[in-house]
Each structure stands twice: as C-alpha cells, then as structure tokens.
Amino acid sequence: MSSASTAEAEQVVPERVARTSLAHRLLARPELGSLVGAIAIFIFFLVIAEPFRQTSSMATVLYVSSTIGIMAVPVALLMIGGEFDLSAGVNVTASSLFAAMLSYQLSLNVWLGVLVSLVFALGIGFLNGFLVMTTKIPSFLVTLGTFLMLQGANIAVTKQVSGQVATDNISDMDGFGSARRVFASSFEVGGVSIRVTVLWWLLFVAIGTWILLRTRFGNWIFAVGGNVDSARAVGVPVRQTKIALFMGVGLCAWFMGMHRLFAFNTVQSGEGVGNEFIYIIAAVIGGCLLTGGYGSAIGAAFGALIFGMTNQGIVYAGWEADWFKFFLGIMLLFATVLNMWVRRLAVRR
Template identity: 60%
Template structure:
C-alpha cells in the first residue's frame, strides 16, 4: 500500500516540470527574453525611446516587417524558404498602380488583379518546388531575380522612370486607403492600422497552427516529409498553400506601402526577405523546419522594430544595425538548438 501511494509522486512531478522543462522548451522563450533585455537597454540609454509616441512608432515599424514574417515563419515551419518575399511586396504595389494608371481604371480593379497575380506567383513557386524537387531556396531565388528585373523594366517602360505614378487622384484611392493605410489617434499617439492587422494575422496563424488539422499538416511536412506522406498528409497542397500565404501577405503590405506613400520605387524591397527570415529565426523557428510558432515570429519582428529605431533614438550610427542583426541571428540559431533539445528531452520524458 505504501509503494502504491508513492507512485503518483513522479507522475505529478512530470505534470509540472520545472521551468527549464516547460518554459525553456517553448520556441518563443529565447526571443521573449531578448526582447525584454533590448527594451530595457534602450529605455535606459535613449530618453526619446521612453515616450508613448516612440513605442507606437516601433510597433508600426515592426508590423510592416511582421505581417510578411508571419507567412515566412509558417513556410519555414513547413520546411521551405521564399527569397522572393521582399520583392513581391513592391511587385504587388507596382502592378496595382501601373495597370490602373496606364489603362485608366479604378484602383479596386488593379488591387484585385494584383492579388491574383501575387497568388499565382506563390502557386507557381510551390508547384515548381514540389514537382521538380529543386530546393525552394533556388526556385525562389530565381523568382526574386525575375521580379526584381520586371519591376524595374516594366516600370521604366510604362512611365519612363523607375518610380510608379502618383495614384492619389485615381478612383478608388480613398476607400482602399482606409483599408490598407488608415490610422487613428489615441491621445497624443498615432496608431497605424497595420499594427491591428498584424495582431490579427498573428492570432489567426497561431490558431491555425495550434487548433486545426492544417496546422498539424504544416508541422508534419516540415518535420518529416516522408512520414507525412505515409500518414496521408496532403503534402503538395499544404506546401503550395504556404507559398501562397507568403504571397498574400506580401500583397497586403504592398498595398499598404502604395496607399500610404502614393508612389513606389521599382527597385525597393531587395534584402527585406532576409529580415523576414531573421524575425522567424530569432522567434524560435528552426531553419530545418518542423518547429516554431508565430508568436515567436511576432516577437522577432518586434525586436527588429525596437533595434532599427532604438539605434536612431540613441543617436548611434545606424550602420551598426546590420551588424546587430547578424549577431542576433547567430545567437538565435544557438538558442534555438538548445530549445529544440529541451523540447525533445521533454517529449522523451
């Protein structure tokens, strides 16, 4: 009887593992700790960083990167990369503005056409990866160069310059602006709508990963492709859907950029794909796939926003920002390896 009564104790212990077994095994915990440290650091060293206006500016900066990073993070959990994600943002905006300006049609027509075009690019990226077996790194690198060249070539062909025309006087501008580039004030601060959209997309992606069959499929195809096929996961459909999700979110941010600034530079967006990947990796997503979550990706994007503006608020040379990103990426990879090991040990127990 005594031995029988002593058995539940270890079971109860497993139900409540120590902090290192529960919290440290979560993908986003390393990014959360880093975000707190960086936030306190800039609070102490940059007086202008302490205002509410600065905080919401950081949130806006984070949201513009964070929205696309949500899709990139999901794709990386699914075991793939999209190096065209940065350029497709501006492809979306340029397609909308050039089409409507040249043909004289409502901007809503151009926005929907731009959406269809971006989704087609995502579909073709995913289809090419799955049908050819060529790594997504190479497929989307090719897409990156195609889009970059097309952005510059088509824009110059249509307008004679490397910037899109001003769309503020074309029909549909006001209504689309309210959706993609609206803002409102709370006291002395301005809150951009992209911050709310970012929160919505993060919440939706988190729910999808944790509560739906599609979320299980994403983890399965990223963790072990052959095993996923063996248990009936629709691998091709899942991966193509992830590429199209990246394209959709890129289109969304492209619409924001167009309707906030009215015009776009055709050569913009190059290099942003690495910011999305860094946000995902810093947030706990493994480069090998099958592990991570979108809350961590959001924290990674927030770290980007804090750092990019915090360096300016502190009065430092902004050229150091890229060096900081490199250090953060290396540290994140090491932390992610440790977190993955902790999670594996927890499952083994």
C-alpha cells in the first residue's frame, strides 16, 4: 500500500466514525420513533380530514391526549423501572368514587374528600409496590389482582352506598367551584377554548423528564429497570425506588380521578377498565421497553398524542370509529418492532 492512500484512509476513518456516532446518538433517543410517528399521523389526518384542520379540533385532540398523557408519564416511569401497573385505569375511577362518596355522604367540603382520596390512591400504589417487592411475584400478576379487586369494589361499594351504579351529583357542594377550577376548567387562547388538563399534562411531562434525567432518583429508576441486581450491588435502594414508582402512578391516578369527578359532577363506577392498557401502549409507542431500563417521559407524551390524534382523526375523517382500535394495534406492533431495532443499534458498537 502506498503512503498516500494510507494517509487518505486515516483521514476518512475518523470522519466516518464521527458520522455514525451522531446517527447513533439520535437513534439512541428513545422518543425519536414516536416523534416521527406523531408527525406522520398529524400530516396524514391534516391531508385527509378537513375538520381536523380547525383549531377547535386541535384543542379537542390535545384534551383527549392529555387525559391519557397525564397517566402515561408515571406508567412510563414505572415501566422504565421494570414494572407494570394494570390497576392504573380502575384506580382513577376508585379515587374519584372515593372522593365523591366521602364528600357527599358526610356532607364535607369537597376539598377534604379530594385530599383523603389522595391518601387512598397513594395507598393503592404503595400496596401494589409493597406486594410486588415483598412477594417477588411479577407486578403483572400482583396488579392484575388489585385491578380485579378494585374493579369489583368500585361497583359493589357504589351500589351499597348510593343505591345505584353512579355517585350522586356533588356540583352544589362546598368547594366544588374552586376544585373545578383546578382540575377541570378551560381557558381561552386566541378564541379557542383549551382545557386546563393540557397545561397539567405539559407540567407532568416536564416533571417526569426532569426526574428521569436530572435527579438521583431518575438514575435509580433506569438502574432498577435495567439490571436490578447490579443496582442493588452498588447500593441503590431498589425496594424504595420501585414502591415510589407505584405510588407515582397512584398520585396521577388520583389527579385524573379528580379531573373526571369535577368535569362530570358524578362518577360511573364501571369506568376506567381497559384504560391501563392504553397508558401502557402510549408508553411503549413512546419508546419504553417492556423489559425496563429504557424509555422517556417525552416519548410517552408523543405516544399519548398519537393516541389522541388517531382517536379524534378517525371521527373527523368520517370513518367508522370501530377502526380506531385496529389502528392502535397496528401502531403498537410497529412501534415495538421499531424500538427493538433502535435499541439493537444503540447497544451495538
């Protein structure tokens, strides 16, 4: 080999390494796939569904996305920490039932019911985490158990207390107005009415991202999900970390429960079943690995946005709404394959 070609090769190689490592870094972002997906779906519905283009439709899409997105944040964090919570959907209903019935039956200021139901929802989260860590049974089974228990208790207790399957209307009770302003009001931006949950959603995503990337606890979340034994060996408090993650799901379930309660004044006791999978799907589309140790809160937000856009877009396009679940299934499969491929690229040298 001549010296000239050697020098040339030496110049070329570092440049190529730099280029692939930049591509690597982009691909290594867990939210990349969901961002691309969200943009594609946005453009798709923008083109085919005329009503989708109106700002009021966008506001509706954002609202629907926020009701999923607020729960998708803690569910994503829990998944990064290597666990599932199948009771998340019915915990939303349980905490709103709890607040409604406590306030109504004892004629309390609704804020008292709101605060006590926060303790209740955190308690459900703690119980899930405690059972998972103590029995070492997979969280899928433990929370399937609490899911069934809550689903049954929601309806049974509501029937027992109020004699029907929904709670009594609490809209004329003390504190309702101020609670409604916090959990379920709207505000105007340029003539478009936006629900306050959209702001809360952004705040929760920001907090979730900050926790994951900027705090010690975030480091521990990735570690307990990625390799629980090595996390334990270097002194990470695995048990406390995982229990806190389950309680985070309880916290947000309480928040969504309060939103539902103050948006509709009354709660249907059978609601919420099946939503736990929608939260998990949003997190998975957003790049969370089912096996834990990888994912992001921002990705889960894009996942929720994809959910909201598809949910509303199908209606705006004038299609049969039944197709929604079909598309959701396709997107889930697609996202999982994409994420697997991305992770292989990221870990491969």
